[in-house]
Amino acid sequence: MQEDNNKQKEEEDKEDKIVEIIEEEKVEEIFEEGKSIDDVIQEDIQKSKQQNYLAIIILLLGALLGSLFVDVAQFVSKKGYSPKALKETNIFTLDDKTWVAYKEPIVKLDVLTVSDEDLKNCPTCKPSKEVMDLFKKVMPTLVVNEIDKDSEAGKKMIAEYNIKSVPALVFSKDLEKTDFYNGEAKALFDKINDKGYTLNLSALGLPIGEYIETPTIDDNNATIGNKDAKVKIFLFSDHQCPFCAKFFDEIVTTSKSFGDKVVLVYKDLPLEFHSQSMNAAIAGECAKDQGKFWEMSQRLYNTQKQWGNLKDDKAKGFFKQQAKRLGLDMEKFDGCLENGEHKDSIEKSKKEAEAFGITGTPSVFINDQFVPGVIPADKLKEMIQAEIDKAEGVDKNTEETKKTEETK
Numbered sequence: 001m002q003e004d005n006n007k008q009k010e011e012e013d014k015e016d017k018i019v020e021i022i023e024e025e026k027v028e029e030i031f032e033e034g035k036s037i038d039d040v041i042q043e044d045i046q047k048s049k050q051q052n053y054l055a056i057i058i059l060l061l062g063a064l065l066g067s068l069f070v071d072v073a074q075f076v077s078k079k080g081y082s083p084k085a086l087k088e089t090n091i092f093t094l095d096d097k098t099w100v101a102y103k104e105p106i107v108k109l110d111v112l113t114v115s116d117e118d119l120k121n122c123p124t125c126k127p128s129k130e131v132m133d134l135f136k137k138v139m140p141t142l143v144v145n146e147i148d149k150d151s152e153a154g155k156k157m158i159a160e161y162n163i164k165s166v167p168a169l170v171f172s173k174d175l176e177k178t179d180f181y182n183g184e185a186k187a188l189f190d191k192i193n194d195k196g197y198t199l200n201l202s203a204l205g206l207p208i209g210e211y212i213e214t215p216t217i218d219d220n221n222a223t224i225g226n227k228d229a230k231v232k233i234f235l236f237s238d239h240q241c242p243f244c245a246k247f248f249d250e251i252v253t254t255s256k257s258f259g260d261k262v263v264l265v266y267k268d269l270p271l272e273f274h275s276q277s278m279n280a281a282i283a284g285e286c287a288k289d290q291g292k293f294w295e296m297s298q299r300l301y302n303t304q305k306q307w308g309n310l311k312d313d314k315a316k317g318f319f320k321q322q323a324k325r326l327g328l329d330m331e332k333f334d335g336c337l338e339n340g341e342h343k344d345s346i347e348k349s350k351k352e353a354e355a356f357g358i359t360g361t362p363s364v365f366i367n368d369q370f371v372p373g374v375i376p377a378d379k380l381k382e383m384i385q386a387e388i389d390k391a392e393g394v395d396k397n398t399e400e401t402k403k404t405e406e407t408k
Contacts, residue, residue, distance in 0.1 A: 104141050105174040111146045112157055112168040114209070125166045125209030138180045149212065158212060161192050164356050165211045169199040190354075202357040202372070211368045215352060217265050220285075220345045222293040224255055225263035230391035231384060233262055234365040236269040236353050239280035240308055241361045245301040247374045251364070252294065254380050261388050266293070268349045269361050276308060276315045278346065283319035285342035290328050299326070 090101040113119075113126040126146075136142050147154045149166050157163065161170055171189070173196050175181050181189065181197075188204055189197040201208060215234045217227060233255055237244045255264035268285070270277035280300050287296035299322045300307075307318040316337055323333045336342070353363070356370075364371045367387045375383070 100140075102141050104139070104178050106141050106143055107139055107174045107178060108172040109135070109142055109144045110157060110170045111144060112149050112154060112163060112166050112170070113146055114166060115148050115150065122166075122209045124207040127167050127169065127206070131206065138185075139175075139178055141178075160195075161198065162355065163198075164213050165201075165208045167201070167209055169201075171197045171199070173197075200357055200359070202359050208357065208370060211356070211365075211370060214365055214368050215265070215267065215356065217263070218345075218348075220342075221349075222266040222284075222288050222297075223263055224252065224294065225258075226260040227263050229261055229263045231258075231262040231367060231387045232365070233264045233384070234267055235264065236267045236349075236358055236361055236363040238269055238271050238274060238277050238361040239284060239297065239300045240274035240277040240304060241271065242304065243374050244362045245304055247362050248297065248301045250377055251362075251375075251380065252298075254377065254384065257381075258384060258388065262384060266297070267353065268346045269353045269358065269363070270346065270350070271361060274308075276310065276312075278343070279312060279315055279337075280307070280319065281346050282340055282342050283316075283323070283337055285346065286333050286336035287323060287326065287328060289336060290332065292323075292326050292328060295326055296322060 092099055111127065114122060119126055132144065136144075147157055149155075149158065157168075157170065161168070170192070173194070175189070175197050188200055190200055191197055214232070217223065217232070233251070235251055237248065252264065255262055268281040270281045284293055284297050284300065287293050300319075303318075303322070307315050310318065319337060320330065320334060324330055353359075358372070360372060362374060364375060366383050367390075369383060369387065371383070
């Protein structure tokens, strides 16, 4: 029964197909060729499949030709370049500019600076054009973005990267993929939070414009004067540094001459290339425990040549001799020195110096005024007095006018 139904369905389909062929006026042509109805139907099905395949081929070919046309059209018209065209050239001209291909990644550089108005009072708060041109030459893929320190983006940048001064140059992490960084430039950069790198301006010899923050007085810092004074002098120093030895007596004497108007704060910065500087710094801190920091430091600075080239044991022996002459409790001093009890606080002081870009000694902050190296005595007094006048609201021009009138 089912078989009969299927045959009937096939016959009906054939009849429908015949009607289609007759309506399309193809009957004469079919029978002239002596083909059966079944042959005609199978040929028609096959033609439909071929037409579908052809349509797909035309579509794909059109897409391919279209892509090639875009490449060729863009290249010829110079209105743009497709990725394929760019792969085939390393240099091309577009709108009177020559474009060169580089294998290095795009490196983003955020420059923290001040507004154009504030630059009048702080010209070094922005890197010079010569410096920026130099960076662009060694890193052609550099993209520079200037950020005002007082803007929201600037404040966020300061907080995120713990920036202490302007200008500040923050490079994206892609810096590490450049030939410049992997050549001789690694020492110029400090890595920050796995997000990028800051340029160490001091290491490159570039000037600091102004400081956003200044060092702070820690409980373990040795001080002379009034800790609450409005004028604070921070001395970053190394007991084995010969320049520090020449400067130490001068800055101590000068600071004392201003009485309670200033405070002198000592910050240990033992340099790596001075073999006994860390041991000397520990000796000074151990003496501080017994109230004799400044006296011990003076002895260490004055005798550098005697202990500077000694081995650890002999250098420590020399430091113990100085402690004994100062009348210190030798059991406490010996234990402190041998156990390196103040090494952590000294390392903290070194990190603070690093945060401010300080790489050499002596280095001095007088409030927010920073001076690297030895300061001549007259200049030191002048700078301290200027900060005192500023803190007390004294107008220097008014004072000069008053003195002139009194002289007359």
